[in-house]
Amino acid sequence: MMTEPKVLLVDGMALLFRGFYANAYGGYIRKTKAGLPTNAVFGFVKYLFDACRTFEPTHIVCCWDMGSKTFRTDKFADYKGNRPEAPADLVPQFDLVKEVVDGLNIPNIGMIGYEADDCIGTLSKQLGAHMDVYVLTGDHDMLQLVDERVKVVIMKKGPSNYAVYDSEALLEEKQLTPKQFIDLKGLIGDTSDNYPGVKGIGEKTATKLLVEYDSIDGILDNLHALPKGVRAKIEADIEMLHLCRELATIYCEAPVSCSPEECLWRPDHSKIASLFERLEFNSLVKDMSKLVLSVS
Incomplete structure (x- = not known):
């Protein structure tokens, strides 16, 4: 065979x-x-x-x-x-x-x-x-x-x-698509690779945002709809967010x-x-x- x-x-x-x-x-x-x-x-x-x-x-x-x-x-x-x-x-x-x-x-x-x-x-x-x-x-x-x-x-x-x-x-275990994994790392960073992501955003919040808005771009297009605290954290770290997404991309x-x-x-x-x-x-x-x- x-x-x-x-x-x-x-x-x-x-x-x-x-x-x-x-x-x-x-x-x-x-x-x-x-x-x-x-x-x-x-x-x-x-x-x-x-x-x-x-x-x-x-x-x-x-x-x-x-x-x-x-x-x-x-x-x-x-x-x-x-x-x-x-x-x-x-x-x-x-x-x-x-x-x-x-x-x-x-x-x-x-x-x-x-x-x-x-x-x-x-x-x-x-x-x-x-x-x-x-x-x-x-x-x-x-x-x-x-x-x-x-x-x-x-x-x-x-x-x-x-x-x-x-x-x-x-999808079953992590609720995310392969591509969304890059955006997850952009949002939460990676301690083992030593890049920070957005300060104060953890995996639970990041996953929830990605399930709702699909990507970092989708989240940024809907900043006005986010809870005030989450929105403030993302706005404060927006350049780092883009950089961390780049670093996370294979x-x-x-x-x-x-x-x-x-x-x-x-x-x-x-x-x-x-x-x-x-x-x-x-x-x-x-x-x-x-x-x-x-x-x-």
Whole structure:
């Protein structure tokens, strides 16, 4: 039976950071005999394999942030300015994880000046012309990418625990369309990305306004009809509102590309086995063997 083609677009940093913190409890950091920290990469591979078993992609791409300076920091200097330095044991794993992804025969894609989100958004449009797209992330900002061909898979706590969003699930759970998610962030801001939105407007009020007036533009056209307090808050922060909407928008025309042929997943068993041996990932070799058999 021919499997319908399906691409998994992986938010690399989301998996790597999750892997690091899940495998750093009690202060123990997994290292090779030579002292190279590998806990984040080990966690990354476990999460990736779990998603492969769950969603059975025929194609995979992994997207990465390429440094902290992007076109968003040019617009708003404090963008993501609250992020702490990466833990020292994680730093050497940034390059190592890309080497492992490469060893799995999966393309690594990133572009200086853009975030992984922009690369994922761009590739979801390109590859969505050919097949169904599943975006694997922990980041709710990605929900704006949902469309007929694109589902967003949010990783939740614990193994094999995913929330899969299509337009119907989004509307049912959040009362919003994918496009309205951008306007929601414009109104309420994003503490993890360090932009403020409109001071004093929370998610409940913002959702109510968007359900009633459809968009930020619709809200601004009807300022006269809003309760006095809400209207005053929006008027006081109108420039920030427009800026935050821009910052929240994933740019889907980043200068990256990947054809279906380039991201067809064809793992090479012996190549991966020797890579895992070198990293002392012995417990993952069995996982990998089962997975590779199911793919081939």
